[in-house]
Amino acid sequence: MENYDFVIIGGGPAGIGFLLQISKDFKKVLLFEEKRIGGDIFYAHKITNFPGFYEIDGKTICFRFENQVKKFKRNIKFEKVLKLKCFKNYVLVKTEKDIYKTRYCIIATGRKEKILKKYSKLKLKNRYESIKGKNICIIGGGEVALDQSLTLFKKGKNVTIISNGNFDKVNKELLKSVKKITKRIYQFSKILDLKKVDKKGYKILFQSRSKNYKKFFDDIILSIGSSKNLPPINNRNERIILCGSVKSKKMKQGSISFADGVKLAMELSIKLKRGRNENSIKK
Ligand SMILES: Cc1cc2nc3c(=O)[nH]c(=O)nc-3n(C[C@H](O)[C@H](O)[C@H](O)COP(=O)(O)OP(=O)(O)OC[C@H]3O[C@@H](n4cnc5c(N)ncnc54)[C@H](O)[C@@H]3O)c2cc1C
Incomplete structure (x- = not known):
């Protein structure tokens, strides 16, 4: 079983933001997506609050996300994550196909409709x-x-x-x-x-x-509102970190989720590189 530094669950704006940023410092990164790259923003009729675009529809932005992450194709698997099991130094991620081991698991699974x-x-x-x-x-x-x-x-x-x-x-x-x-x-x-x-x-x-x-x-x-879309987690500990709209309703904008992914990756990168908590993770 290969050991990953980070497993990301969810290929929406939050997961993509995290992947793009963390990959600058770490190579053992794996992202799971059950459906398609882009997440819920796919359904947006007209997006006017994304940097770099005056106005863009959800499908087009997802297409652009897909192109942007093409170079990470070895880091992306289209598998649904079924459950997580936390241990002191690692997390086991069970998908519909296999079991993976990671030091940290980033949950960017968005929200589910009530x-x-x-x-x-x-x-x-x-x-x-x-x-x-x-x-x-x-x-x-x-x-x-x-x-x-x-x-x-x-x-x-x-x-x-x-x-x-x-x-x-x-x-x-x-x-x-x-x-x-x-x-x-x-x-x-x-x-x-x-x-x-x-x-x-x-x-x-x-x-x-x-x-x-x-x-x-x-x-x-x-469409009567949403709640957190969390996969089942056994013995949840600090190795599980939520990112993007799964965290709270207040994150329910693609641009905020994306930024949250980038921010979290920067914070973890700095923390781990400095070896404050852990000095064994190597690039
Ligand atoms: C109709 C509509 C219009 C919108 N309009 C706008 C807008 O104009 N501007 C704007 O900024 N935002 C808009 N949004 C909101 C925006 O889409 C969300 O805020 C954003 O997508 C949240 O990003 P996220 O990455 O946190 O979650 P999501 O985009 O929900 O991504 C979560 C991803 O995780 C995957 N996933 C979930 N569970 C699992 C699992 N167990 N295993 C593997 N993968 C899993 C899902 O398939 C999904 O791809 C709109 C949303 C909708 C529905």
Whole structure:
């Protein structure tokens, strides 16, 4: 079993930021990604807060990330990490294919969408990627929900938004753009019932401003907030370090996650190179 200095879990902005920076000082670095390089930013309709780009969409930025990390292809494995086991001097990382040993494990696994427990059996989607049909309902009223409505509109879908609030926390420009593409926006709503009616679609009963509605949709996106997406960890200790949006909601911007990856790598690099805690890690 090869020994790594750093195993990074997650190839989103945080994991990539860490990889790019740490690779300047350490060679035994391995990054695991279960899906694709770029992480959640892939779904962004229009990114205007990334350095170097006036305006760019999520797919294009992921394509650029992929190109940027091509030279690290030996350091990247497309495997899902299943669990971690911590020991005093190392961590064992179990993936769907093998077990790896590392001194430090950087967890950059992002966030996972919350579910509606009552309807969990329906396995509602959280992202637009594999959405089917023309009439789509988005349940949720945060920026991720609204942003996806713009992408769906661009793909020729009719979008309805059902939110339990009134969008008071979302970016006003984003809301303005959404209001231009759909009039079917229901605020202060409560889902009363949600069923799969046949193989094709869903029936939703909901209440909005004291009025009851019954609507049919081809597909649904559930986007009602997120929580930490942590793999199972046995005996967690200081060899496990969180990075990017998995740390907290406040990190929910690609640029912040990327910067957090770079910052963490710089801090660890300085600390380890100086041999304050450990002087056996060699370049
Ligand atoms: C619709 C939408 C629009 C957005 N718009 C913007 C925007 O305009 N500007 C902006 O800055 N941000 C935007 N964001 C937010 C941005 O995408 C996130 O803040 C950012 O991607 C978080 O980066 P991260 O690296 O922390 O996590 P993520 O991007 O979520 O990356 C985590 C990665 O870890 C992988 N992973 C998870 N578990 C495992 C495992 N067990 N094994 C292996 N791999 C695993 C995932 O596949 C994923 O690739 C948007 C997000 C969405 C969904």
